[in-house]
Ligand code: COA
């Protein structure tokens with residue numbers, strides 16, 4: 001989990017060539033939108049998709065949703081122009097596919113700088129190759145470089161399955177160690193980490209279970225492929241009423257004068273340490289940001 005308070009619970013992909021989806025996103029309660037120019041767009045449609053996405057972002061109407069363009073890889077015929085287009089479109093960030101090393105992050109950062117990207121434009125990286133899993137610390141450490149734009153990782157579980165032969169099973173045992181090592185690296189270097197997609201999008205029970213699993217691993221949110229996945233995802237990745245109530249109780253208990261110098265207290269029959277008060281404060285802050293975002297999307 002990252003310390004960032006910006007809600008990135010729901011991150012909806014859409015093929016850049018799909019005009020109807022680009023339009024519909026303006027009405028959907030997704031925290032972030034990924035306009036895809038990579039895997040969901042056929043080679044013959046790459047240029048048309050790029051032009052359409054730039055034009056949609058320029059026209060606007062997406063409110064406070066965070067707008068990210070997934071470019072093609074920089075070694076492909078389209079990658080460099082995609083980055084230039086994303087800067088022209090004033091996207092909030094670009095998502096680079098198949099990052100495998102710190103050098104890949106450096107190359108993407110250079111491409112953004114060369115295209116004149118403002119300092120506020122962020123870099124997101126797909127973690128989806130076996131090499132990325134092996135180099136996960138090296139990739140995370142690049143956030144400490146002064147020129148870093150890296151804020152967010154997205155797990156590309158379909159590509160990981162393709163490259164390794166690991167199955168995409170409902171219990172996710174084949175990928176568990178990779179998911180967890182990525183959460184550890186992202187947390188150590190304060191990078192937002194977003195879980196992979198659930199392909200069987202008509203199966204909402206299976207989807208819910210995978211969201212709950214992702215949150216229990218420490219993921220900040222989940223990537224989505226269909227509008228019906230947004231609502232359950234937002235619900236599961238938000239603190240619920242009980243959690244908010246409990247967080248308020250913990251903070252209030254430690255604020256009592258008699259507890260001011262205590263490291264550990266008993267609350268409702270359970271041990272609560274000062275670290276739980278820190279967690280409670282963070283949970284409340286996250287919840288307040290989510291409330292703010294929901295209000296803005298209604299207005
Ligand atoms: N973003 C925005 N809107 C979407 C959407 C998406 N990802 N997926 C579907 N919709 C819209 C449709 O346009 C349709 O809108 P309308 O009824 O108001 O016109 C509505 O949601 C229902 O769509 P539905 O008919 O159920 O789905 P579909 O059969 O048209 O499309 C997919 C199914 C999987 C092809 C489509 O959801 C999709 O392209 N998803 C994203 C794929 C992607 O980007 N992959 C790359 C990363 S893994």
Ligand code: MG
Pocket residue numbers: 039097126128156159
């Ligand atoms: Mg991929």
